[in-house]
Ligand SMILES: [Zn+2]
């Protein structure tokens with residue numbers, strides 16, 4: 198599994214090199230990378246994170262200090278995410294170029310009478326379905342779990358936990374680029390749609406009891422996603438609720454556990470295999486983050502999927 202983790206670096210480097218050479222040739226590198234950063238860690242997303250963090254003070258699922266160690270480290274991961282956003286763009290670009298080069302038949306021709314709203318809906322549905330499948334793989338494929346475990350290690354979840362993600366974990370979600378590639382000749386999702394999708398992915402990590410009532414049977418709520426982060430089995434299953442925005446995929450696959458009427462569960466990974474900020478007497482944020490990011494490359498990581 199250690200070799201596979203190192204191989205993932207090689208694959209990422211190749212894809213990023215492919216993306217870089219294409220962007221440099223197209224002379225759009227700087228504008229493309231800065232716009233990617235603006236899209237992902239853009240003002241709308243940051244405003245939403247601040248508002249949700251304020252809501253967590255008013256209606257917390259688990260009452261906690263603003264300066265809890267988990268909050269500080271996860272806010273640090275927001276900074277890491279902003280730094281790696283251009284690299285993630287290179288990865289996605291490299292992946293898209295590789296698909297066009299080796300599987301051009303995936304790209305559909307222009308379909309007559311297909312309204313733009315239907316194209317946008319199909320792309321977003323496709324992205325969410327692929328994110329669900331990739332997330333399942335993150336739990337069931339050993340090498341991916343090595344990188345995903347960091348996200349699950351948090352015992353003091355908040356809206357910032359969305360960003361507690363190993364940079365190499367993004368590789369497993371690259372297939373989510375496919376719906377936009379397949380339908381490229383028919384239209385694309387406007388930036389506002391992608392930012393709205395990003396906000397809906399971020400909100401479920403909030404330390405809130407919100408289950409969205411009846412809507413929460415179909416849309417992922419903070420209470421629904423908290424069950425995914427539970428540190429014990431739920432309904433006899435080791436992991437449930439893999440959905441990003443829609444709960445539909447879990448309901449179809451039989452991996453859904455609805456939160457309605459349940460007690461708030463503790464989060465984290467039993468046995469604490471990932472180095473944790475809550476374990477240390479005087480944790481320095483930088484050292485904690487570096488040790489957590491290095492964890493997947495240990496020969497004996499202690500992380501079994
Ligand atoms: Zn997960």
Ligand SMILES: [Zn+2]
Pocket residue numbers: 348402422426
């Ligand atoms: Zn999560």
